[in-house]
Amino acid sequence: MNDPATRTHEVGLDGPLSDALVGTRRFFTQATVSDDKRMLLREGGRTGDAFYRDRWSHDKVVRSTHGVNCTGSCSWKVYVKDGIITWEAQQTDYPTAGADRPDYEPRGCPRGAAFSWYTYSPTRVRYPYVRGVLLEMYREARARLGDPVDAWREITSDPEKARRYKSARGKGGLVRATWDEAAELVAAAYVSTIKEWGPDRVAGFSPIPAMSMVSHASGSRFTELIGGAMLSFYDWYADLPVASPQIWGDQTDVPESGDWWDAAYLMMWGSNVPVTRTPDAHWMTEARYRGQKVIAIAPDYADNVKFADEWLAIAPGTDAAMAMAMGHVVLKEFFADKQVDFFNGYCRQYTDLPFLIELEAHSEEPGDESVSGGTVTYRPGKFLTAADLGGDLAKSESAEFRTVVLDSRTGELVCPNGSLADRFGPEGAGKWNLDLGDVVPALSVLDTRDDTVLVDFPRFDESLPTIASRGVPVRRVGDRLVTTVLDLMFAHYGVARADLPGSYATGYDDVSAPYTPAWQETITAVPAEAVARIAREFAQNAVDTGGRSMIIVGAGANHWFHSDTIYRAMFMLTTITGCQGRNGGGWAHYVGQEKARPVTGWSHIAMALDWVRPPRQGIQTAYWYVHTDQYRYDHYQADEVAGPTGTGRFTGMSTIDTLAKSARMGWMPSFPSLNRNPLEICAEAEAAGESVPDYVVSRLKSGDLRFAVEDPDAPENFPRVLAMWRANLLGSSAKGEEYFLKHLLGTDNAVSATETPEHLRPRDVVWRDEAPEGKLDLLLTLDFRMTSSTILSDVVLPAATWYEKHDINTTDMHPFIHSFNPAINPPWQTKTDWDTFQVIAEKFSALGAKHLGVRKDLVVAPLLHDTAEAMANPHGIVRDWKAGECEPIPGKTMPKLVVVERDYGAIYDKMVSLGPLLDKLGTTTKGVTYDVKREIERLGHLNGVMRGGVKSGRPSIKTSVQAAQAIMSLSGTTNGHLAVQGFKTLEARTGHVMHDLAAEHEGKEINFADIQAAPVPVITSPEWSGSETGGRRYSPFTINVERLKPWHTLTGRQHFYLDHDWMLEMGEALPIYRPPLDMKKLFGERGLGTIDELGVTVRYLTPHNKWSIHSEYQDNLFMLSLARGGQAIWMSDKDAAKVGIKDNDWIEAVNRNGVVAARAIVSHRMPEGTVYMHHAQDRLIDVPRTETNGRRGGIHNSLTRILVKPSHLIGGYAQLAFAFNYLGPTGNQRDEVTVIRRRTEKVEY
Amino acid sequence: MRIMAQMAMVMNLDKCIGCHTCSVTCKQAWTNRTGMEYVWFNNVETRPGLGYPRTYEDQDTWQGGWELNKKGRLTLKAGGRWKKLATIFSNPKLPSLDDYYEPWTYDYANLTNAPAQDVFPVARPMSLISGKPMNIRWSANWDDNLGGSQEVAIKDPMLKGIEDKVKFEFEQTFMFYLPRICEHCLNPSCAASCPSGAIYKREEDGIVLVDQDRCRGWRMCVSGCPYKKVYFNHKTGKAEKCTFCYPRIEVGIPTVCAETCVGRLRYIGLMLYDADKVLDAASVEDDQALYEAQCDVFLDPNDPAVAREAELAGIPLDWIEAAKKSPVRRLIQDYKVALPLHPEYRTMPMVWYIPPLSPVVDVVKETGHDAESKDNLFAAIETLRIPVEYLANLFTAGDVATVSNVLKKLAAMRSFMRDINLGEDPDEEIARAVGMDGESMYEMFRLLAIAKYDERY
Incomplete structure (x- = not known):
């Protein structure tokens, strides 16, 4: 076609004059002009381009990562030039996955790639800050009284003074303080609170240890040493799939992304892999080329739909209806119409069927x-x-x-x-x-x-x-x-x-009968035939491949009130088809799941189990439901969510009544625990000559003592101090944000909900007419950037960024452990979290020695999973001692009552050294106890031992490298000796050989220096349920299936059936479809689809954001430039048209919980009737005042609130027993609705 | 024959997850500085959409690239050099800042420094151009994921002529991502537009660069480039563009955008071509013949005659070896699954693309059929959500058959590999149906799916 002979036109540039012009360049430049005169070519001597060479040059490259709340766990190269961090790029040195599958490199995402912006950005917190009005009062009182603790006591106990600084929260007026002064103020608040109210009135919040274990452990260790409560996060984020402990007795254990490659059939169900698992998504795109069939189930044309073979555009929240119909098809075609040996054999051995x-x-x-x-x-x-x-x-x-x-x-x-x-x-x-x-x-x-x-x-x-x-x-x-x-x-x-x-x-076309394909179509809007066919394909693929059918699930399905039923309906599909415990098969839950692979080392150091046991560990959802008084706005009772086959167990009870019951029966922890200072209770018991448990039991029976949750609005039951680090509660996870502002903090808020009408109020819990505002005395935040939480905090301490510290990082998405290292030292007045809490601990110890001394403390602890305490309630029969159904017996029918000693002058010494309980009691994870004497001795050699006081002769963990080393030495995943030892311990119980799984690495001890050099694969350990032996890709439960190790459940098998009284009451003994909550019925909100003068009423969902990891990066200039530059709500063109909204219009979203002022993004990829406000867009970036109340618009969680599902409160029975972040009520937020309307173009700030 | 070597890139759009990591790492490394705030050497567009700068593909407006004049000679669309000289002080075909976007920052310091007041503090957007508070109305990626589709994507210049195929309705939704860098063309119109002779093509690897010392800031290159991948630094007053990361390439590491691509979809490699044939190829009459014409310019380094000629031309041996192993060459020449972006601009671009598959369209409403099924293998291509015509407008000047053939190869590969995945014998017939054999299909699978670091670059 390009043959000159057949060409019909002449070839050349536009004309002879041009030719001449270009040709003359030959004489004026040193470049070469091509013969056809099109092109200037040049070789060598390119001084004009030296700029780019200079730009590229750098002095060093440092390995680090981002300890944000994400499961990426990507190793990065941080470039440094002239002592300045310039940019970052992904490391590519992960060990290979083998010749015939893709590798892990490069791991990273645009958020991580933009991180270095924070280092020198104007939002960086460079110095300690305290709210001016508070600091002024504190300085005055301290000078006058001569003691920081007395000063704090005076300010917080004077209602007028307390109101002054609390009502100023969030509204500017932060002033610089010195580290010395800020740390002293904080320490005084702790000491004063413990003295007056008790240590369990103190709480700490920092999520997701895996992302930076040492940083997490910093405040956690401090909080636990002083007797405060660490708050859970996995359940609070609604990321905990409660179905997992229900079915498997396991928190969550999932395949690494490299195992997606092994799947031959993949459903992505409510999980937007490219956005939420950016560094992993390639495994999915690549596995398709291996002939994997991919189905995307999503209400909108989400990012991942592009990769699917088929898109099932499901109505939001109806996932269980589709899953039940798929289950119907599988049961009919593979269990009723014919028998499949593969399925039957699996179900007999590994399930409760x-x-x-x-x-x-x-x-x-x-x-x-x-x-x-x-x-x-x-x-x-x-x-x-x-x-x-x-x-x-x-x-x-x-x-x-x-x-x-x-x-x-x-x-x-x-x-x-x-x-x-x-x-x-x-x-x-x-x-x-x-x-x-x-x-x-x-x-x-x-x-x-x-x-x-x-x-x-x-x-x-x-x-x-x-x-x-x-x-x-x-x-x-x-x-x-x-x-x-x-x-x-x-x-x-x-x-x-x-x-x-x-x-x-x-038949399948029976519309009236649950759970047929036709029935589900009326609910999900997805064609019956498509659902039936895909169910058939999924199961047949499992037959053909020996169980390599996989369902990736995530927040889209898991953040609903009834998420556990949604998940159980889905996992019926992966379990009954023999896909669990297989490479390439089973459930793959990806939201908020994390995997601190050296979990034993982390948990013992973070919870200070080397010095004192048990720790105080709270369930955060319940904590805030109570302490932000959201329970006062319930308009329904617990029986509203019960099932029709129940026996009326919840009749007359409000949700907080179920919570109180759960607490007093020892099912779930509750803080503060009792309505008196536990230090005082111990002292009183001693004075009365009684043992503390006897004293408490008798006073509880007489009513002299009560559980604090039974009267949460009494001042003695308030939470008093909250410390946050690596967290942004008030810009991110605070479901019912505005209730936090009102009742917890006592500042401006947008709550317009009405209180519970009298006839629906709690039965067993005291209702106080006046709802308290400003319960919390101190909000302390450590951060490197300004957030909704820092602006609301009383004290803000400047934190080092992820590029300025040592730490360790793991995930379940890949098998490696790797390191953080400082590219530069912490600049300005910033400090690492590890160092900051030592500064606070030092101040605390000095004040604690004076005001508190050595005290006995009573820990009220729930019945624990993976212990014999999980056999406290045979058959899951509920017996409430308070109702006279049984005697209160600690550790059986009520919580354990454990007395511990706290030396409040020695907190710092204990912070920086590994305590002697490790030698004495060893470590325990998931029911396996390890002897770690050898490890303690080794750590003494590696880290050195401390001198003086209680720390004398104990291994040092003063530096973060030492702490990291200790974490790794104390876990089987990073220390082969312990992995082998743990498996041998387990063998004695199972009678089956297991230690060979770790034997290949028995002598391997991964040290910090190793992971500074490169990411290192971890060792198969009994801490987890899957095997990585021989470089195998991780998939959960392979040890259960291959080594016949029982699941940690009642039957030891995977459970379809749950027989606890409350599960039966809920109608949830088996997988089932429950629709989203009806907010019109429950709270009087407008019905979905209503259009009136206030706007259009739509379902309000808050999926994860493409431009941030929770609230981090949403304020980052790079991300804002690539997106819309501020808070936005996505809506369909159809809904927008109904109320005259155009793309980028300012809109206001209002419901009883709060108000959001944002921009609209209008798109036809959104389904009608549903809007998305992407998760965790802080109220700090381009948020105007609202038209509704003239105050700053809210965050995504300003429109949500906490809704506790009673069945999540079950404890003390087999797999339904508490463990931290294992089981607890979820902070779900998907069932909400909002009204949206257009507002004036001109906005006020 | 005049053998030259060219660094080239292939991006597999079928793997692009639209994450924009490439954009951020590129910007951090290269354009994160004053005068370049609005500049993204690498950007990622959601398609359908307007791109960056807005509607850059609408050459009726921007007049970028080349065209054939009445005599059939290749001429700059914006006019010959004389016209350029005549309009040198008032270049009319220059995108304004609005067409890119007005870069901004925020009053972040207010969050820390706000005095005690009656409201929570906020960081308002401030223009990086005027320094004043501003309303954000456009950004570097405003229409990401079809944002504002009814007002924005609907004006995508590539929808011209296929309006009946594309409905902006929920049930018909489709989208994909198009990452873009400078094309480092064999026939660069930016260079031809430069009155100062500042833009040149590196002799050894074909990377197109702006000589910062010679650039006089006339901005004719900005107009001349149909891809709008030359930018004006408003601080230095000079043009800047993607450098193909030559300081990295020279020491044997891939470009920033490629190495940091977490979708693992970018391939870099060497192409050998006959420089003497470029003008001919760029001058074929039929727009839809330009793709094949460009393929004809490429030389096969495995041909001993070519290798010998290359050696004589002074191309080092390791470069010839690199050209033989080049993944880019395999995708372009051997498997013919990579296509040039807008061959009709006649610049002979050297960043090529594998077009994306997409879900079948009728599942939402109807029963749908199984795209995986061998019986449906080729029928399914016609029912994919992304209209083939749309892809053809991007990659083949509208030639639907060529795009369809690529999609069929990808679909056939999946089907072929499924048998292997399930432990069965692969069906050679599947490969033959798309003009390949089983072995090359398997090799293509390895290159696209397993795609090890040292095989991508």
């Missing part, structure tokens, strides 16, 4: 009989246990926790190994395993049934909960009727078999 459930006859009220056609209906009850069987089995160890199957080979009832009963006692040694021997558990009793009965199943898909009654085959065991979990599943999912009676679905 064959376990027997007792059915309870439903005592029918008059009139009900006609409904059930004259027959008695039953309801699913409790797991049948050995205790129910009589004979020798009933006498076996912990028989009430020994669950039962029917052996299809012999027809006998059998208690297979591996239930909770085998886990802790002497009889279970060597038997806690999933070895079935010759037993073949029957998955169904359909063919061997003694009878068929109608069983009631709740359904929530209609405006009011209703009941579906379906025939279930049963066997008789004595006078009990039992059936298998799988038989219940068939009935519950509406999958008809044989001639079973009841309201089963007539």
Whole structure:
């Protein structure tokens, strides 16, 4: 085509004059002009370009990363020139994943790439700051009284003085203070609070240790040493998938992103991988080329949809409806219509599907009989246990926790190994395993049934909960009727078999019957045929690949009130198809999940377990629900969210009543714990000559002493001091932000909600007519940049950035541990968190010695998961001592009451040295205890030992490198000796060989210097459920599946069924669809879709932001320049048109919780009826005053509030038992609605 | 024959996640300084969308690049050199700051220094040009992810002629990302536009640079470049542009944008070409023939005659070896899955793109079909959400068949590999159906999917 011979036109430049002109360049420059005169070429002597060479030159490159709340864990090169940090770029030196799969390099994202901007930016906090009005009063009082603690006491106890500085919070007026003065003020606040109110009135908040473990441990260690409570974060962020402890007895354990490559079928469900897992996304894009089929399930055309083969545009919050329908298809086609050996074998051995459930006859009220056609209906009850069987089995160890199957080979009832009963006692040694021997558990009793009965199943898909009654085959065991979990599943999912009676679905097109594909279409708006086909493909792929079907899930599905039911409905799909515990298969939950791989080292140092046990660990959602008085704005009672098959357990109780119950029964922790100073309680008991537990139990029974949560608005029950570091509560996670401002801080707010009407108020909790405002005396924040939290803080301390400190970093997204290193020293007056808390501790110790001395402290501690305390409540039967249902017995029917000693003059010494409890008690993680004497000795050699006081002879952890070294030395993931030791300990319990998993690395001890050189792969350790042995990609539960190690659950298997009283009450014994909360019904908000003079009412979602990691980077100039430059709300063109909103118009979003003033981004990629305000856009950047109240517009969480789901408060029973960040109520925020309207173009600031 | 070597890049848009890391690392390294606030040597556009600067592809307005004059000779679209000289003081085809965006910062210090007042302090946006408070109305990436689509994306110049194929409705939504750097063209119109002779092409690697000493700030290069990848530094008064990170390339490390690309979609490599054939190729009449014409300019370093000629031309041996192994060459020449951006500008651009696949379109409303199924392999290409016509407007001057062929190769590769993934024998027929054999399909899979560091660069 370019043959000159066939060309019809002449070739050349535009004309002879041009030719001449260009040609003359030959004479005027030293360059070469091409023969055709198009081009100037030049070689050598390019002095004109020296600028770029200079620009590129640099003095050194330092390895570091970003300890922000993200799971990237990317190693970076930080470039330094002339002592100035210039820019950063990703490291590419991760060890390879092998020749036939992609590698990890480069890991990073635009947020991280923009980080160095902060170092010298005008938002940098360079000096300590204190609110002027407070500092002035403090200086005056201190000078007058001569003592910092007395000064603090006076200011905070004088209502007028306290109001003055509290009402000034957030409104400018910060002034510089010296480090000495600021630290002394802070220490005085701590000492004064402990003295007057008690150490459990102090709290600390810093999330996600994995991102920077030493920095996290700094304030945490200090808080725990003085007796304060560390607040959980995973549940508070609503990132904790409560379904995980419910199903697996595990906090969260997921595949690394490199394992996506192994999946042959991948559903991305409510997880926007390119945005929220930027450095990992390539594994997904690349795995497609390997023939992986990819499905995206998202309400909008999200970033990840681009990579999918199919997009299911699901209505927000209806994910469980789709998952249930997929489950219906899988049950029908792979379990009812035919039998698949692969699935059946897996389900028998690794799930609770064959376990027997007792059915309870439903005592029918008059009139009900006609409904059930004259027959008695039953309801699913409790797991049948050995205790129910009589004979020798009933006498076996912990028989009430020994669950039962029917052996299809012999027809006998059998208690297979591996239930909770085998886990802790002497009889279970060597038997806690999933070895079935010759037993073949029957998955169904359909063919061997003694009878068929109608069983009631709740359904929530209609405006009011209703009941579906379906025939279930049963066997008789004595006078009990039992059936298998799988038989219940068939009935519950509406999958008809044989001639079973009841309201089963007539086919996939049965619109009226849950949970058919056609039924889900009416809810999700996704075509029934597509859902059925994809379910079929997913399961068939599992058959074809041995379980390599995977579901990536995230915040889009997990941040709902009923997220646990959504997740359980999804994980039914991955579990029943044998995909859990496989490389390339199973659940892959990516939101807020983190993995402090050396978890044992981190937890023992951060919680100061080397000096004092147990630690105070709180559930943050409940903490703020109570202390920001959000409970005072509830307009519904707990039974509103109960199921139709319940027995009215929640009747008359408000949500805070369920919380109080949970606290006093020892299920969940609660702080402050009791309504008196625990130091004083100990002193009183001593004075009375009683043991502290006896003293407390008797006073609780008499009512002289109460749980603080039962009267939260009494001044003695306020939280008094909150320290935040690596956190921005008030610009990010504060669900119900405006309630925080009002009740916790006592400053300007936008709450317009009305209080709970009298008839709906708490039953067991005191209601005070006057709601307190400004409960908190001191808000302390450490940060390197200004945030919504720093502007509201009383004291702001200048922190070093991630490029100015040593620390360690891991994630679950890759297998490496790597380091932070200072590219420069902390500039101006900044300090690392590790050093800052030492400064505070030093001041504290001096004041503490004087005002507090050595004291006894009473820790009120909940019943813990992975301990025998999880067997406190057989069958999950609720017994409330306060209701007279049992005696209050500490550690059984109520919390443990543990007395510990605190030497308040020695806090600093303990901060900087490793304490002797490690030698004495070792370390414990997930029920495995390690002897670490060898490690302590080694750390003494490595770090040196301290001299003087209580720290004498103890290994030093004074520097952050020493602390990092200690963390790594105390974990099996970074110390092969401990990994092998831990597996051997576990072997004694399971009777199966496991230590070979770590044997290859027994002598490997990863030191800080190693990870300064390059990222280092970690060692397979019993701290986690998957194996990385031999360089294998990590996938959770592979050890359970391959080494027959039980899950940490009641049956030891993966649970579809949960039989706790409260789960039954909620109607959530099995996976189920529950719609988003109806905010019109619950709170009187406008109905979705309403258009009136106030605007259009829409669902209000707050997904993660492309331009920030939570609130970090959203103020970064690079990110703002690449986005819209300030707060924005995405909405569909259709909704915008309804109320005359155009792209970039100023809009106002208002509901009862608060007001947001932002810009609109209008796009057709958004679904009608839903808006997105991307998460954590601080109120600091280009936010005008609102039209609604003339105050500064709010943050995304100004429109949300805390809604506690009672079933998340369950504790003391098998896998439903508390562990920090393992179980607790979620701070969900997706069910909210808002009104949006256009506002005037001209705005005021 | 005059053999020359050219550094080139291929970006696999099918892997681009639109994260903009490349933009940030490039800006941090190169343009994070006064006079360059608005400049992004590397930017990423959401398509459909207007790009940066706005509507730069609308050459009816901007008159960038080359065209054939009545005689069929190649001429700068903005007019020949005489016209350039005549309008040197009032260049009419220059994007204004509005077309880029008015860069800004914020009054961040107010957050710390605000006196006690009646409201929470805030950092207001302040123009980096005027220093005054401003209203933000456009940014470097305003229409990211289809933001403001009804007012913005709808004006995408590439929709011209295919308006009936693209509906801006929820059910029909599609988007993809287009990262862009300087094209380091074989026939650069920026250089030809420069009255000062300041823009030159490096003899050894073809990188196009502005000589900072010679540049007189006439800005004719800005107009002349149809990709608008030459920028005016308003502090120094000189033109600046992407340098292909030559200080890095010279020491054997990839460009910043490529090395920091977490999507792992950028490939860098050497291309050998016959400089004597460039003018011919750039002058073929039919716009849609320009792609093949440019391919014809490239030389095959595995051809012993070419290698010998290259040696004689003074190209070092390791460069010839590099050209043989060049991943860019494999994607462009061997597999023919990479395409040039806007060949119709006739600049012979050297940053090429693999077009993106996308979900099938009818799943939202209808039952949908399985794009993975072998039976649907090629039918599915026609039902992808991104209209092939749109991609053709970007990469082949509207030639739909060429783009379709690339997409079919990608789809066929997935299907071919699925059998291997499932432990079955691969079906050679699938490869043959798209003009490849199993071995080359597997090799292409490795290059696109496994894509190790030393195979990408």
